[in-house]
Amino acid sequence: MIEANGLAKVYDDLKLGPRVAVADLTFRAEEGEVFGLLGPNGAGKTTALRILATLLKPTSGYARINGFDCETQPELVRHQIGYISASAAMYDRMTAWEMVEYFGQLHHIEPQLLRERMERLFDRLAMNEIRDVLGGKMSTGMKQKVAIARAMVHDPPVLIFDEATNGLDVLVARSLLDTVRELRDQGKCIIFSSHIMREVERLCTRIAIMHRGRILAEGSLEQLRAEYQSEDFEDVFLDLIGREEKRLAEAAQAAEVEVAS
Numbered sequence: 001m002i003e004a005n006g007l008a009k010v011y012d013d014l015k016l017g018p019r020v021a022v023a024d025l026t027f028r029a030e031e032g033e034v035f036g037l038l039g040p041n042g043a044g045k046t047t048a049l050r051i052l053a054t055l056l057k058p059t060s061g062y063a064r065i066n067g068f069d070c071e072t073q074p075e076l077v078r079h080q081i082g083y084i085s086a087s088a089a090m091y092d093r094m095t096a097w098e099m100v101e102y103f104g105q106l107h108h109i110e111p112q113l114l115r116e117r118m119e120r121l122f123d124r125l126a127m128n129e130i131r132d133v134l135g136g137k138m139s140t141g142m143k144q145k146v147a148i149a150r151a152m153v154h155d156p157p158v159l160i161f162d163e164a165t166n167g168l169d170v171l172v173a174r175s176l177l178d179t180v181r182e183l184r185d186q187g188k189c190i191i192f193s194s195h196i197m198r199e200v201e202r203l204c205t206r207i208a209i210m211h212r213g214r215i216l217a218e219g220s221l222e223q224l225r226a227e228y229q230s231e232d233f234e235d236v237f238l239d240l241i242g243r244e245e246k247r248l249a250e251a252a253q254a255a256e257v258e259v260a261s
């Protein structure tokens with residue numbers, strides 16, 4: 001369903017020069033699965049997910065969604081995915097209902113079907129009380145619900161959640177996680193990025209720990225705990241990141257010594 005192969009992205013930063021955000025990313029995620037991308041700030045999660053969502057082009061490698069290439073077939077990919085990020089832009093002068101309807105129309109959904117789907121979505125996401133609230137007057141949680149509804153209105157088989165619980169209170173965050181679980185049980189393929197350990201632990205069928213644009217380890221929670229011999233997943237995470245930082249520092253030091261001699 002989702003396939004990333006040797007994916008890399010280098011940003012050309014005007015001040016800092018080339019910045020490697022994603023170095024070499026390879027993974028697959030299948031239907032009925034929540035694939036977690038867990039990593040510290042700056043690990044490259046958002047960059048990777050924006051490539052999958054066709055919002056960025058990779059520098060090298062490729063990503064495919066249901067067999068469609070994210071770089072060369074973006075229109076086809078967009079019909080297969082719903083993308084939810086923490087900073088969804090709203091139209092200030094449109095109501096919640098109008099915004100979701102507009103996205104449905106962009107996907108050419110027949111009006112009757114669109115109305116039925118929207119009724120179900122508004123019920124499921126407890127959005128009926130915000131139907132007529134304008135984008136400019138919405139709270140963060142309200143905006144996030146609209147972002148989720150409009151990403152799901154075309155019933156895509158693949159959903160991409162990028163730090164989607166950022167800024168949400170515990171109630172809204174919990175209901176978002178419940179929704180993700182339901183979607184997984186319906187057979188959707190979900191990719192869920194976060195730096196919140198507990199969310200990933202509770203939700204994801206498989207987890208990739210990402211650091212400096214690479215996956216350091218990948219497996220189910222049980223596999224990762226067993227492989228790194230700790231019941232506490234936070235310890236596994238910190239241990240992996242710590243070891244990698246040490247390895248990189250040693251490699252940099254060795255390179256310096258070589259240059260000096």
Ligand SMILES: Nc1ncnc2c1ncn2[C@@H]1O[C@H](COP(=O)(O)OP(=O)(O)OP(=O)(O)O)[C@@H](O)[C@H]1O
Pocket residue numbers: 011012013019020021022039040041042043044045046047048195
């Ligand atoms: N437009 C850009 N130009 C230059 N560098 C960028 C750009 N966007 C991101 N970066 C850099 O790329 C790296 C990866 O950033 P990215 O946002 O993908 O990471 P992330 O894992 O999503 O981080 P966070 O958890 O903080 O959101 C960081 O070093 C970041 O500074």
